[in-house]
Amino acid sequence: MLEIHVLRENAPEIIEGLKKRNHDFTAPINEILELDEKRRACQQKMDQVLAESNALSRDIGDLFKRGKAEEANAMRAKSAEYKEESHRLKEEFQELDNRMNEALHHVPNVPNTIVPAGNSDKDNEVVHSEGETPNLGENNLPHWELADKYDLIDFDLGAKITGAGFPVYKGKGAKLQRALINFFLDEADKAGYNEVIPPHMVNEESGFGTGQLPDKEGQMYHATVDNLYLIPTAEVPVTNIFRDVILESKQFPIKMCAYTPCFRREAGSYGKDVRGLNRLHQFDKVEIVQIQHPDQSYDTLTTMVDHVKGLLQKLGLQFRILRLCGGDLGFTSALTYDMEVFSAAQERWLEVSSISNFETFQANRLKCRFRDENGKTRLVHTLNGSALALPRIVAALLENNQDADGIRIPECLHKYTGFERID
RNA sequence: GGAGAGAUGGCAGAGUGGUCGAAUGCGGUGGUCUUGAAAACCAUUGUACCGCAAGGUACCGGGGGUUCGAAUCCCUCUCUCUCCGCCA
Numbered sequence: 103m104l105e106i107h108v109l110r111e112n113a114p115e116i117i118e119g120l121k122k123r124n125h126d127f128t129a130p131i132n133e134i135l136e137l138d139e140k141r142r143a144c145q146q147k148m149d150q151v152l153a154e155s156n157a158l159s160r161d162i163g164d165l166f167k168r169g170k171a172e173e174a175n176a177m178r179a180k181s182a183e184y185k186e187e188s189h190r191l192k193e194e195f196q197e198l199d200n201r202m203n204e205a206l207h208h209v210p211n212v213p214n215t216i217v218p219a220g221n222s223d224k225d226n227e228v229v230h231s232e233g234e235t236p237n238l239g240e241n242n243l244p245h246w247e248l249a250d251k252y253d254l255i256d257f258d259l260g261a262k263i264t265g266a267g268f269p270v271y272k273g274k275g276a277k278l279q280r281a282l283i284n285f286f287l288d289e290a291d292k293a294g295y296n297e298v299i300p301p302h303m304v305n306e307e308s309g310f311g312t313g314q315l316p317d318k319e320g321q322m323y324h325a326t327v328d329n330l331y332l333i334p335t336a337e338v339p340v341t342n343i344f345r346d347v348i349l350e351s352k353q354f355p356i357k358m359c360a361y362t363p364c365f366r367r368e369a370g371s372y373g374k375d376v377r378g379l380n381r382l383h384q385f386d387k388v389e390i391v392q393i394q395h396p397d398q399s400y401d402t403l404t405t406m407v408d409h410v411k412g413l414l415q416k417l418g419l420q421f422r423i424l425r426l427c428g429g430d431l432g433f434t435s436a437l438t439y440d441m442e443v444f445s446a447a448q449e450r451w452l453e454v455s456s457i458s459n460f461e462t463f464q465a466n467r468l469k470c471r472f473r474d475e476n477g478k479t480r481l482v483h484t485l486n487g488s489a490l491a492l493p494r495i496v497a498a499l500l501e502n503n504q505d506a507d508g509i510r511i512p513e514c515l516h517k518y519t520g521f522e523r524i525d
Numbered sequence: 526g527g528a529g530a531g532a533u534g535g536c537a538g539a540g541u542g543g544u545c546g547a548a549u550g551c552g553g554u555g556g557u558c559u560u561g562a563a564a565a566c567c568a569u570u571g572u573a574c575c576g577c578a579a580g581g582u583a584c585c586g587g588g589g590g591u592u593c594g595a596a597u598c599c600c601u602c603u604c605u606c607u608c609c610g611c612c613a
Contacts (some may be wrong), residue, residue, distance in 0.1 A: 144573060145575055148582080149574090149576095149581055149583085150581040150582090151580060152581085153581055153582070155594095158593070159543080159593055160544065161593090162593045163593080163594065166543085174593075177593070178593050179593095182593080184593095185593085260558090479572080479573095
């Protein structure tokens with residue numbers, strides 16, 4: 103969430119910046135500023151009453167000590183007045199503070215100046231493209247048919263056990279899955295990311311910290327009995343490692359990576375989007391997360407994009423990089439690059455990674471700060487990216503590397519799979 | 526699941542109703558000394574909010590209560606530990 107003092111000082115610029123999201127935030131922001139003003143006035147009154155009340159209590163204490171109980175008792179009535187007054191002001195303050203924060207929670211991050219204007223994914227800007235579309239010939243198959251033909255993934259079995267969108271990976275299909283996870287983790291390790299295995303369920307505070315709550319509540323599976331959420335991405339538990347933490351500048355950059363399954367309800371999805379591996383309720387992903395000094399975060403974003411680029415190059419997949427437009431940008435992000443691979447049999451681009459700089463937006467919710475050169479605490483910048491999400495990578499690998507009687511495994515995976523072909 | 530104990534500053538650990546935001550030790554930072562280092566000594570060392578400032582307020586796991594006054598008493602929630610049971 104935006105910092106109230108920043109909003110207070112730069113409201114017109116922020117309203118202007120948010121227009122890229124195709125939404126006019128003038129009214130809610132004005133309301134926030136109004137509540138903020140009332141809130142501060144109320145705090146001043148409250149603090150003053152408390153100060154007087156505290157002074158009076160000290161005086162009464164002194165009188166008791168000096169044995170002047172009668173005088174002390176005479177002052178109790180006044181004290182009761184202070185108490186009533188301060189209680190009333192505290193209630194008023196909390197009410198104003200809650201309302202202000204509630205409104206503030208629903209204001210998204212301000213897009214970076216280089217974010218293109220636009221309404222939907224059609225307006226995203228292609229900033230890079232490489233690799234060639236393989237020539238598959240006539241009888242090529244989409245990945246769900248290949249998965250069936252070579253007995254790699256069983257969607258029906260998953261539907262029987264759990265429901266649609268929960269596939270069962272089998273045989274070489276399962277081994278390929280494991281190979282990709284290990285390959286991605288090893289590459290992240292080589293790039294200096296520290297691996298963690300976080301919990302796969304998180305509490306409300308964590309969901310709020312990274313911005314999934316309260317806005318995207320419906321996207322997560324919620325275990326209501328214990329009030330825990332299945333993670334939609336490792337971003338949530340990993341970034342929350344740094345909730346309520348004050349870092350030293352010399353600790354930058356903090357680089358973490360994690361493999362986890364990810365759970366998403368994906369309510370409202372339908373059609374060809376959800377066929378096969380295109381959109382699942384449970385999938386595997388290796389995530390990279392960085393915590394950076396505000397001055398360095400955009401350089402870091404570039405290194406993260408380059409890291410993912412390297413993975414796609416090693417896998418030999420045709421891909422492109424998009425700079426998301428304001429209308430497609432996530433709630434918490436200031437700038438996002440999406441990586442898409444070309445799925446040759448489906449003849450469509452599939453998003454396999456999303457790499458974002460959240461600047462201080464998450465840090466403010468997380469209360470993740472660092473001590474700057476002057477010893478003052480400031481909010482850090484947080485970033486994360488998929489490196490990579492497995493299902494669509496598998497879809498593209500199966501489709502793009504198929505021939506008449508099998509599927510070729512890219513060389514970088516051989517030492518992980520133990521086989522070079524699926525047939 | 527049953528029974529009990531506990532939660533204090535970066536850590537350890539005092540404090541059981543009145544200048545306590547909190548002793549002391551360790552750690553951190555700055556300095557003196559030293560060729561350098563160590564040791565020793567001196568100083569400093571929580572966070573947030575309000576305020577131009579002076580200063581004020583809040584916070585001793587969270588919330589509520591008693592009291593003129595609470596880290597200290599009461600209620601409640603959460604978490605941790607010990608024992609028993611169950612168990613991958």
